[in-house]
Amino acid sequence: MASNDDTLGSLPDPNVFSRMCSSRDVFHHVTGRWGALVIVALSENGEPMRFSELRRHVDGVSDRMLSQTLAQLEREGVVVRTVHSSIPPHVDYQLTELGNKLSGPLSDLKGIVEGELGGILQSQEAYDKAHA
């Protein structure tokens, strides 16, 4: 997919299975290592979060990875970064309408993984025994 919107009409439908389609990269970012957790964190929190809050909540993410993830999500229109001209000024992040749309299925995935964890751990154990 070209990034020029004027030409979109003449291109094939977006398809995440095609490595030439821009939707592939977007799909990777929103389901990526940190992107998915940031989106779910903002959604569960319900109100805008500061960088430091997100960093605490998404345990294990580094400053660098969180900055990079937020910039990527902002670029794709999933997250809005707002600079408040308070004293002292502060910056926070919230989901856009698109971000909210994405958060639904991502929260569902989180719920399934957490809810099925017992069975998943048993499956891992059985697999490791069979492949030892």
Next chain:
Amino acid sequence: MASNDDTLGSLPDPNVFSRMCSSRDVFHHVTGRWGALVIVALSENGEPMRFSELRRHVDGVSDRMLSQTLAQLEREGVVVRTVHSSIPPHVDYQLTELGNKLSGPLSDLKGIVEGELGGILQSQEAYDKAHA
């Protein structure tokens, strides 16, 4: 989370936001670079797929990454690998019940990203102009 199922009861609830919780790794695998696409491919196909079919469908994945992804998903009980003793013998892969559960929200994510791609590309363009 310990991987010993007997101790599960005394541990805190699974939480993907905690890097110490096994659910974090599982969440990363099912939403990972190739895991998510493999799950959606198997779900859309509706019937078991061979390695070569999956490789063609998930454009851009290498043999090595696909093997590794399938082994991880098999280990977690998301995918079943079946060896058919036909002549010649062949191997195929299908989703388990857990895999089917996960495929719902993953297909939803795919649909949102593909459906919103026009707006996402516009957002990327605006971001790049503002940050040039």
